[in-house]
Amino acid sequence: MIVPTITTLGIQCSKCGELQFRAFSLFTFSHFTKESYYCACGALLLTISYIDKRTYSIEYPCIYCGESHFLLTKASELWSENILPLLCSNQELPIGYFGPKPLVVNHCQDIKKKFVQFVCQLVNDEDKESEFDIFFVVYAVMEKLSRMVDKGKLGCRCGNKNLAVEILPDRIELSCECCDALGIIHINNKSILYTLDNIGCIYLEENMTLFINDTLENWHLQ
Ligand SMILES: [Zn+2]
Ligand SMILES: [Zn+2]
Ligand SMILES: [Zn+2]
Structure with missing residues (x-):
């Protein structure tokens, strides 16, 4: 041998x-x-x-x-x-x-x-030809969000901890059903994953829209 x-x-x-x-x-x-x-x-x-x-x-x-x-x-x-x-x-x-x-x-x-x-x-997408990178970012963001939920690090400043999550082609939206708060996570870039790891938590601002981008400086409210 x-x-x-x-x-x-x-x-x-x-x-x-x-x-x-x-x-x-x-x-x-x-x-x-x-x-x-x-x-x-x-x-x-x-x-x-x-x-x-x-x-x-x-x-x-x-x-x-x-x-x-x-x-x-x-x-x-x-x-x-x-x-x-x-x-x-x-x-x-x-x-x-x-x-x-x-x-x-x-x-x-x-x-x-x-x-x-x-x-x-998982996302019920029939388009099996979709780009690996897009799928990777969607999956990894969802995984990070669920870890934040487990640790109580995801919620809205109004006090609601149960945010609704929707996966859209270019973004993942978090919404609070107790107020009109919205969080938009841009998923066009892998660097969003490093940003989410660095901050470790997401809190929406009551009745406002929070744009969550791949660099912290780009985060803004509307
Ligand atoms: Zn495993
Ligand atoms: Zn709220
Ligand atoms: Zn690597």
Whole structure:
């Protein structure tokens, strides 16, 4: 049996949605106990911890859940002629793969496709040809909004915490049914995702419209 000494990781970044590839050598790997890898956008892709001679723990943030998943695996599965999938355990969807480069590159073609199919079902959009980037931003904004709801960080200054959410082709609208407050999140740009992460909360102003743009300086009321 030939044991490959190089393995390739292909993974979808949970922050920007882009596929990233890294190569790992079996030899350099035995020198550290824990190492993290980052996307070109700066977001964490994956952390590998060396547990013992044969066992590794892999932690990766998930695009679908907004949280991290863990996988315990063996060196023989990471450096193998077969492919090892990194899945979202909640949605059973692939986030990345370890394995020989040609196999990984091949399998990664499906990651974006499956993501678009998944989001199409959620937003009831029949147009399966829609751009990946648009779907990615819609999904990621919705995911961030639901996390704000969980933490009580989404609401209206009138006291209402239950805002209605509507997905439109170019924006997501938040509306308060207790007053006439409206929040318009522009989704034409991925940088809105970084802005939402930085502010962490949205409060609408009573009876006013809040425009939420990709840079904080552009936020304004009407
Ligand atoms: Zn990224
Ligand atoms: Zn997940
Ligand atoms: Zn209100």
